[in-house]
Amino acid sequence: MPAPPEAPQPPPPPPPTDAMPPPAGAPVTVREHAPDSVSSNYKVDWSALDKNGDGNVSRAEVRASGNDDLAREFHVVDANHNGRLSKEEMKGWLR
């Protein structure tokens, strides 16, 4: 009894066309961080910064105030790089 001829393989099923939609409500968090730019989302109190009242805020005075953000951005706020922040330089920070 002869063996039956090999049956042709059926064609593979077509890929499903109705792909699953992306899950709804997937959390997407995009945060932009610009560490070297001046923050403007809070204000400081000039009189609290300028402890000795000489009209300038030194780096030490910023450190003493505990304002870590301003201490970190001191070089950005100090536009003329003289090591002191004048009221003019800080006008964007003052309340």
Ligand SMILES: [Ca+2]
């Ligand atoms: Ca001062």
Ligand SMILES: [Ca+2]
């Ligand atoms: Ca300055």
